[in-house]
Amino acid sequence: MSVDLVVFDMAGTTVLDDGLVERAFRRALPDAGEEQVRYVRDTMGQSKIVVFRALLGEETLAQRANAAFEVAYAELVAEGHCAPVPGAVEVITDLRARGVKVAFGTGFSRATQQVILSALGWTELADFTTTPAEAGRGRPYPDMVLAAVLGLGLTDVRSVAVVGDTPSDVLSGLRAGARVVAGVLTGASSPEDLAAAGATHVLASVRDLPAVLDLPERP
Template sequence: MLLPVRLAVLDLAGTTMADDGLVLDAVRTGLRAARVSVDGPRYPALDRQARATMDRSTITVFGELLDGDMYRARRANDAFEECVCEAVRNGRVREIPGAGAAMSAIRDAGLAVALICGFGPSLRDRLVDALDWRERVDVVLSPADVAGQGLPDPAVVHAAARICDVPAEQVAVAGDSTADIEGAVRAGAALAVGVRGGAHSEPRLRAAGADAVIDSVTDLPALLGLPS
């Protein structure tokens, strides 16, 4: 079915960029830098909380994990970002197979493509460059671009729509977490698409309001009725 969509807003880590445990590894590195034992009795609860919030601003997530201690949160976030940068240097960062081609197919059909994530702008840009996606997307956004309001707040989706001059009702949002879906619903997007195999299960994605759930972002062009 052809949907009235003119902009695809895509999550980065776990949806278009393969995670392979990288984000949670970096979270553990950040917590160690803040002197939190990742082998102690408190860690399982912190791990669950991190998994549930990983599409939000990383500095905000660390602030919540560390009970509002923003001095330690900044130390943790710096260590987190350095861990991910080290992964870039070591060639650990790769796309979900076919993600780049899917983005190109969407743009070739005349739609705009936006990438969103919870990373700070500097780290986000480094990842996009490492993946060689500059020519495949129209805009890349982080919570820092919208006064720190990360998903599930709809601000980042609204910002992508505004930059691309597309009304929210002509936007499709695709992501692997409930925050992506909730943000799409709250933004009034035409379509909220869950992606299997990432942060959250299909039942959780559907419970959050997903209109459809696909196996991979590579299935998105077909869902939108586009040539793939």
Template sequence: MAGTTVEENGSVPAAVERALRSVGVPPAPARLRELRGMPKQRMFELLVPDAIRARAAYEEFVRAVVEAVRSGTVTAKPGALSVFGRLRAHGIKIALITGFPREIRDLVLEELGWSGFADLVLSPEDVGRGRPYPDLVWAAAARLEATGVRSILVAGDTRNDLLAAYRAGVPAAIGVLGGAHDEDELRRVPHAAIISGITDLPNAIALD
């Protein structure tokens, strides 16, 4: 979601830095970039050296992102809804997958007016493990009754999105620029294509 179909306008990195500083851990920008796309609770477990402070940092992060969403900082990517409409017109089911917990995910969808729009929305807590593990992709495929991995398309703005697709056996993994990772970073992991933004997706998959 964030970075691919949703514009977080810098609120996520700011929330991570605020959370880390709240427990006395200096932000490490390179490490933070590497972890983008992962489940947020797991991210703080990797960034903070002890479990109690990691949990406290995660809770502060959730508070910061909730504040940003409610303030209107988080918006839809221009053209995202139009892309959803074109996909639906061709009978393509839509699953929105995120590394955010349900609390943030559902708030974002509510604020954007997207509640009930997608066929499925999933967070790591819905399946047990998040990206870069393949579980979210497999769960979406099962719940939407995909006929196989070749009938699935994964589009995302982070290396962990593409790694999850690769590990799930999905050949059609498309990197989307304009989010967390740049073109050089996305090209370091297996992918079928790199596009400049979500509005290029219909052309990338040859929709009429």
């Protein structure tokens, strides 16, 4: 069975964000301790509002901190701290030229996702984009992968590949039933972390993805 859809994570997978998540978190919560910062690192890939709820334990505080985080992240992107992972655009363009659908998922809100896509000139790069709020739940739940499957009209999750840089990305792909769940080393996690989460492949970067996929010929 060939791959019909690849669902890519963004920050750390297709986008080199230069540590922006942690930097934006420190701007949003300047008094945060190292234990809180460590929790942010450990939950990379997950919905940011869920992370703030876990850290702060109160909805109003979590919403306020998440809003500050979104503003800080957008400011950092606008300052130029955002670039594609080398080879990512070429891989995605080739996939689509072969008739393979491409989707972007993220732990950010729709507004922040759009800031990143606009900054990179990627607003038309993928066939489908989604966020935790739109899909239902964020990673490690399978909702964003399944939202892409449904939104693009696929009939079999076994024709899906999922690519991300965190154990949460890997778990999301496995729980969705994807046939290929690849972890990449351009982001937050070690090879051991990704393998322990159950990644079917651990790759240096998305540039290596085509070699592990059963792809249709280019027309």
